Amino acid sequence: MPELPEVETICQDLRKKIIGRRIIKLKILEPKLIKNPTAQVFIEEVTNRKFEEVRRRGKYLIFCLNSGKVLVIHLKLTGVLLYLLSSVPLTKQTRIIFKLDNDYSLRFLDRRKFGALYLVSSLAEIAAMANLGPEPLQKEFTFDSFYQRMKNKKRKIKSILLDQGFVAGLGNIYVNEVLYQTKVHPVRITTSIKKAEASRLYQGIRDTLRKAIAARGTSVNTYRNLSGERGKYGFALKVYGFEGKRCHKCGGKIERMDLEGRGTYFCPKCQKL
DNA sequence: AATCGTTCCTGATAGC
DNA sequence: TGCTATCAGGAACGAT
Numbered sequence: 418m419p420e421l422p423e424v425e426t427i428c429q430d431l432r433k434k435i436i437g438r439r440i441i442k443l444k445i446l447e448p449k450l451i452k453n454p455t456a457q458v459f460i461e462e463v464t465n466r467k468f469e470e471v472r473r474r475g476k477y478l479i480f481c482l483n484s485g486k487v488l489v490i491h492l493k494l495t496g497v498l499l500y501l502l503s504s505v506p507l508t509k510q511t512r513i514i515f516k517l518d519n520d521y522s523l524r525f526l527d528r529r530k531f532g533a534l535y536l537v538s539s540l541a542e543i544a545a546m547a548n549l550g551p552e553p554l555q556k557e558f559t560f561d562s563f564y565q566r567m568k569n570k571k572r573k574i575k576s577i578l579l580d581q582g583f584v585a586g587l588g589n590i591y592v593n594e595v596l597y598q599t600k601v602h603p604v605r606i607t608t609s610i611k612k613a614e615a616s617r618l619y620q621g622i623r624d625t626l627r628k629a630i631a632a633r634g635t636s637v638n639t640y641r642n643l644s645g646e647r648g649k650y651g652f653a654l655k656v657y658g659f660e661g662k663r664c665h666k667c668g669g670k671i672e673r674m675d676l677e678g679r680g681t682y683f684c685p686k687c688q689k690l
Numbered sequence: 691a692a693t694c695g696t697t698c699c700t701g702a703t704a705g706c
Numbered sequence: 707t708g709c710t711a712t713c714a715g716g717a718a719c720g721a722t
Binding site: 495 | 691692693694695698699700701
């Protein structure tokens with residue numbers, strides 16, 4: 418599942434490849450993925466426009482076009498963006514193709530069709546984006562506000578870290594890893610979290626995200642970068658997907674529980690309730 | 691306010 | 707072997 422480090426990796430690669438490029442043809446094989454205007458209007462407004470800027474906000478990719486409109490893509494669970502020579506044969510999971518003015522295409526693949534594309538005049542038109550919390554690697558994400566906002570809620574720590582309105586960009590893999598690293602049980606209630614623990618969480622979030630970006634993301638599943646390569650952070654994972662395996666800190670067994678529909682991995686000895 | 695269940699979807703896998 | 711049921715989960719949504 419692409420989370421902040423994966424989307425950031427794609428974003429960095431996109432900047433190098435598509436800035437200044439014109440979209441000369443757009444093929445939508447799966448119109449359902451276009452959430453904002455109709456697929457027809459989307460095609461009309463994207464075709465012949467140039468990519469001027471690419472940015473990331475949370476898990477959203479933001480493409481500013483030279484028309485002033487903004488294309489937004491969320492990869493959800495299985496979305497993949499590939500920059501390929503247009504002559505490369507299409508694969509089965511290809512859903513949308515942006516043919517560029519240089520023999521290359523930007524292709525959106527999505528095995529499970531959960532992805533979402535929008536074309537808007539302002540990001541505020543996308544409600545979920547308007548409600549996004551701070552960017553964890555930016556200045557706006559301070560320890561004081563992180564701790565205060567946590568204290569103002571009465572929720573499970575794992576739920577709140579996954580909440581995009583609390584902090585933008587974390588997903589299930591990195592939240593499991595951060596909680597394990599910092600020895601905080603996923604079900605701990607935010608009001609009971611001590612300042613020292615919150616501090617470890619805050620640092621852990623930033624540290625983990627930075628390292629994962631440096632490793633170009635995690636490819637547990639379908640994630641691939643723009644060139645179709647896997648991220649290397651999967652080798653650094655310590656709990657996610659390790660049910661029944663030994664905890665490398667205490668030698669105990671990693672357990673898995675269901676928390677609000679998400680696979681939740683933890684070491685019951687290191688992460689006490 | 692917080693949580694729960696449901697929906698979207700397909701491929702991998704477990705079980706028979 | 708080959709079928710079918712189950713599971714994975716980001717985020718929106720409605721209900722409790």
